Amino acid sequence: MGSGLEITGLGKLEQVPLREVWKHEASDFTQWLALPENVDQLAEVVLGGGSLTVIDTEVNVGSYKADILAMDSEERIVVIENQLGQTDHDHLGKILTYGAGKQAEVLVWIVKDAREEHENAINWLNEHTDESIHLFLIQIEAWKIGDSAPAPRFNIIAKPNDWLKAVKQSTAAGSVSDLKLQQQAFFAEVRELGQKVSTHVRSWAKPTPQHWYDIRVGSGKGQISITLNSQKSYVGVEFYANNKDTYFSLERRGPEIEAAVGVTLDWQELPNKQASRIQVTKPGDFRNGGVRQELLEWAVQTVDTFALVFPKYL
Incomplete structure (x- = not known):
């Protein structure tokens, strides 16, 4: 049938x-x-x-x-x-x-x-x-x-x-590389410091063992991220725009935004992706005890500044 x-x-x-x-x-x-x-x-x-x-x-x-x-x-x-x-x-x-x-x-x-x-x-x-x-x-x-x-x-x-x-x-859970655990530990210190000194971040999420750490800004249009690149030895802070409309609207006011954050930003359209990023980096290996505290303080301060400035333009 x-x-x-x-x-x-x-x-x-x-x-x-x-x-x-x-x-x-x-x-x-x-x-x-x-x-x-x-x-x-x-x-x-x-x-x-x-x-x-x-x-x-x-x-x-x-x-x-x-x-x-x-x-x-x-x-x-x-x-x-x-x-x-x-x-x-x-x-x-x-x-x-x-x-x-x-x-x-x-x-x-x-x-x-x-x-x-x-x-x-x-x-x-x-x-x-x-x-x-x-x-x-x-x-x-x-x-x-x-x-x-x-x-x-x-x-x-x-x-x-x-x-x-x-x-x-x-x-899998319970089987994480040493590097990922070191990244998680660094972000735990970022969170601890941020909770003490930041005035513009509403909440600091519990970090997980990965090379990035996201901070919400109260908008679905994007978020702030801290990234650790041990290969190229730098720490980055970026605003991650979730779509091209948001990125281009920010880019049009780029000089104004850069003046507000006080640094020259790296504007990365990422034309083959839906999202784009606006980044600033600081050289240094987060695992190096000699520069670790400096990188921590720079990351938290930069995130706090981004959290103050970027939401105004969304």
């Missing part, structure tokens, strides 16, 4: 040649992949839902250039090597050279097709290198339905044993 449901109008999934989508490896594919929303797709496959933050592209390593240098959510250095063709010995040697030169813990080799011998090489390296080194061989494909825009698809060809299981365990 039929269900009475008739399905019509389904499209046909067609594979698109990679060179029709990205003509050049460096100028097209690498720059495309480096955009936040695209590298997030790669992170979903490699990290099982974690995140990747691109530090730079075409990074010098001796006389060579690594395609992408990134950092994952555990602040491990990630090197990404792109090859819109079949794997070869040259690119295998390059990604190992780049990994050594940048002291990377995660190496990601993205290719059109993989030779069996290179897949075996990656598997062998994962089995015989230190447990802190993780190598991935990823296939990139492009697909479309009818006249739709091509969509990328990342397929794992080779990966470390039990990688996704280890990633999930490392982010």
